[in-house]
Amino acid sequence: MTAFALDYLNLAIRWFHLIVGIAWIGASFHFVWLDFSLRSRETMSKGVFGTSWMVHGGGFYHVEKYLVAPDTLPDDLHWFKWEAYLTFLTGFALLVVQYYWNASAFLVDPAVLPMTGGEAIIFSVLFLFGGWVIYDRLCRSPIGEHPGWLAVSVYLLIVGAAYLFTLVFSGRGAFIHTGAMVGTIMAANVFRVIIPNQKKITASLLRGEAPDPKLGKIGKQRSLHNNYLTLPVLLFMVSNHYPFLYSRPDSWLVVALVVLAGGMIRHFLNRVDAGDTPKSVAWALPLAAIALGLMVWWTAPASNTGGAKVSDAEVLAITQTHCIMCHQAKPTHDAFKGGEPPKGVMLDTIEGIRKNSAQILVQAVQGKAMPLGNETGITDDQRAKLGAWIAAQ
Numbered sequence: 001m002t003a004f005a006l007d008y009l010n011l012a013i014r015w016f017h018l019i020v021g022i023a024w025i026g027a028s029f030h031f032v033w034l035d036f037s038l039r040s041r042e043t044m045s046k047g048v049f050g051t052s053w054m055v056h057g058g059g060f061y062h063v064e065k066y067l068v069a070p071d072t073l074p075d076d077l078h079w080f081k082w083e084a085y086l087t088f089l090t091g092f093a094l095l096v097v098q099y100y101w102n103a104s105a106f107l108v109d110p111a112v113l114p115m116t117g118g119e120a121i122i123f124s125v126l127f128l129f130g131g132w133v134i135y136d137r138l139c140r141s142p143i144g145e146h147p148g149w150l151a152v153s154v155y156l157l158i159v160g161a162a163y164l165f166t167l168v169f170s171g172r173g174a175f176i177h178t179g180a181m182v183g184t185i186m187a188a189n190v191f192r193v194i195i196p197n198q199k200k201i202t203a204s205l206l207r208g209e210a211p212d213p214k215l216g217k218i219g220k221q222r223s224l225h226n227n228y229l230t231l232p233v234l235l236f237m238v239s240n241h242y243p244f245l246y247s248r249p250d251s252w253l254v255v256a257l258v259v260l261a262g263g264m265i266r267h268f269l270n271r272v273d274a275g276d277t278p279k280s281v282a283w284a285l286p287l288a289a290i291a292l293g294l295m296v297w298w299t300a301p302a303s304n305t306g307g308a309k310v311s312d313a314e315v316l317a318i319t320q321t322h323c324i325m326c327h328q329a330k331p332t333h334d335a336f337k338g339g340e341p342p343k344g345v346m347l348d349t350i351e352g353i354r355k356n357s358a359q360i361l362v363q364a365v366q367g368k369a370m371p372l373g374n375e376t377g378i379t380d381d382q383r384a385k386l387g388a389w390i391a392a393q
Contacts, residue, residue: 004339010097017090024083025230031080032227035220036274038065045070073206081195088187091237095180099173100124102335105372109170112249123168124177131161131181132188139221147221154225155259158182158232162255170373171246172239178255179236182229189222227270231262243367244299257295264288301366310389312350318386319347322376323364327352335372357390365390 038050047066054061099106103117107124115123138144138153161181165174197215204211235258239245245254268284325333327347336342345359346352353360364370364378365387371378 006097006101007339010094013090013094013097017087017094020083020086020090024087027080027083028227028230032224032270033273034063036270079195081190084187084190088183091180091183099176105335105375107169107173108373111374112170113168120169120173127161127165127177128181128184131157132185135185158259159252159256162252166249166252171251172243172369175236175239175246175251179233179239182233182236186226186229186233189226193222194219228263228266231266232259235262243363243369244301247367247369248299253298254295257291261288261291264291309392310385314385315353315389316350318382319353322371322378323347354393357393360386361390
């Protein structure tokens with residue numbers, strides 16, 4: 001497959017992934033809000049737990065939540081599941097096209113762990129599956145009966161997995177796998193727990209039997225987990241555009257701060273939706289702000305302006321050795337052969353280097369994301385020379 005065709009396949013899958021992902025997140029946010037907004041009214045239909053009144057698009061909506069089955073159910077009963085399923089399937093397809101297709105470049109960093117692209121793919125699949133298994137076991141264990149302890153355990157699972165990924169994959173690969181693992185957990189919650197439990201509850205109600213209350217409790221627990229994990233996973237999934245997030249070997253600390261900040265923001269919004277006063281849960285916002293502030297401080301780049309003056313010839317020699325297999329008019333790297341240089345960046349001349357110096361500074365000097373997987377073995381001294389040259393321009 002040519003690089004051009006692969007780029008279009010990547011774009012098509014990414015577009016579809018965004019569409020279904022937005023639908024899933026929107027449904028998740030809406031139903032959690034709806035559940036919190038339910039109120040008991042003086043007049044309600046038989047079996048109704050609570051109702052919610054909404055206005056949107058010039059019309060009014062009246063929603064009722066039944067704890068027992070109504071006398072009749074329409075044929076067009078809507079199940080909200082395909083948004084989650086398609087988000088996972090397109091996300092995994094994107095992982096294949098973007099990362100597995102050229103795993104040796106996008107997932108492997110010989111300085112972290114020497115391995116082949118095939119071995120990296122095997123690790124990837126095992127980690128995604130293993131993350132769900134451990135999470136599910138935690139939820140089903142006695143810890144699952146205590147929401148606070150379970151939340152801490154899931155938090156430690158995500159941070160621990162992020163640490164493990166930094167020992168196996170490149171910085172870019174480690175960060176994206178944190179998001180992919182969390183996304184897998186969220187989709188599996190829908191596929192393996194929420195929808196099956198809801199089907200059992202519905203079947204019991206239609207038979208006129210009292211459903212097992214544990215089924216609803218478990219489903220709501222997993223749905224709430226998905227809601228709290230949404231904000232962090234969104235950042236993880238766009239992290240490949242921001243190398244400062246994963247350029248340090250201890251980027252798992254960034255993961256810890258992102259999950260904390262996202263969870264606190266979501267908690268504030270959820271509790272306000274549930275009727276708590278903003279003042280009573282305002283403590284969550286400063287905590288989120290502190291976490292985000294620490295993340296900014298931790299990822300701030302070091303200065304690269306020191307050292308002796310670097311000549312144009314030295315800089316050109318560095319790019320000729322480490323960059324132009326991708327960044328020239330006709331790339332020779334397997335990932336881009338037959339296509340255009342990534343983002344149209346060409347670094348085979350001093351003019352091209354000068355023109356793209358800002359990106360070089362972010363991607364190669366400060367972020368250390370380039371060259372991909374550091375296949376060419378660029379040294380920190382060479383990165384520093386690039387930084388010093390750019391600073392002198």
